[in-house]
Amino acid sequence: MGFYDLNKQERLNLVAEINKNIFAELASADLKETTLYFADEDTYIRKSAYLAIGKIYIADAPLRPAIISALEKLFPEPDFKIRQTVINAAGEIGKTDFERVKHFFDKGLFDEHHSPRNAVIGSIKKMGEINPVPVLEWARSYLHHQDKExxxxxxxxxxxxGRKYPQDILPLLQELQYDKTARVRNTLVHVIGQISYKKGCIQTVVAHLKLWENQQLVQAALEEIIDVHDRYKDFAVLTQDQARQYLEDHL
Structure with a gap:
């Protein structure tokens, strides 16, 4: 029976049981149940497990070394779901203590399976939103990696x-303006659009784009900004016409 096949109270009871069992196993270094949770076919069971790790890490400082040790013990497991869950757990920890877990992301970026790699990206997103300074510093070190992916x-x-604080990531994005791989440039243009439609963001993005040298890429980014104001019209501060007019007035 899957997580969401249970009623609300049953789900709450299951989450409490997962928290209790993981806490007990961290204290004893016996990770039998924890491993089963990390490998569960149900993504919500795995999510409950990595959220439990994050909560315990915050609440119980003496257990923190044991938590890092447990994640390091589980990380080499052949089941990609376990590695994925380890990275997601590290992402919860990295919201407040990135230095203790960054080695998981250094390795996870190069995992043979796409799921752990995707967990790295998801973790960068959630950590970067809350704990940006060390996370963005780490990200910068990979901006010019030889692997285009x-x-x-x-x-x-x-x-x-960047969706709330585009000024924090625009200098990093600028470093990619001459990337030779179309897939990277397309992602760059996509991200510029994504960080342009909330309150105050288009002003910051446009002011920074004025400093960029690759005018072909800038033009593609401007078209994406106009387009995203239509695709996200229910969430954008400006209408598409207002966004188009802003670009015409300021560029």
């Missing part, structure tokens, strides 16, 4: 921080 994933991963 790494560059693309990092570009995508820093997007969420």
């Amino acid at each position: 790494i560059r693309r994933e990092i570009c995508h991963g820093i997007e969420l921080r």
Whole structure:
């Protein structure tokens, strides 16, 4: 029976049981139940497990070394779901203590399976939104990696921080303006659009784009900004026509 096949109270009871069992196993270093949760076919069971790790890490400082040790013990497991859940758990910890878990992301970026790699990107998003300074510093170190997929994933991963604070990620995006891979450039243009439609954001984005040298890419980004104001018209501060007019007035 899946997580959402249970009624609300049953789900609450299950989450409490998962928290209780993981807490007990962290204290004893016996990770039998924890491993089963991390490998569960139901994504919501796995999510409950990695959220439990994050909560315990925040609430119980003496257990923190044991938590890091447990994640390091589970990380080499052949089941990609376990590695994915380890990275997601590290992402919860990295919201407040990125230095303790960044080695999981260094390795996870190069995982042979796409699910752990996607977990890295998801974790960068959630950590970068809350704990941007160390996360963006780490991301910058991979901006010019020889693997184009790494560059693309990092570009995508820093997007969420930019939706509220585009000024934090625009200098990193600027470093990719001459990337030779179309897939990376397309992601760059996409991210510029995504960080342009909330209150005050188009002004910050346009002011920064004026400093960019690659006018062909800037033009593509401007078209994406106009387009995104239509695609996200229910959430955008400006209408598409207002966004188009703003660009005409300021560029």
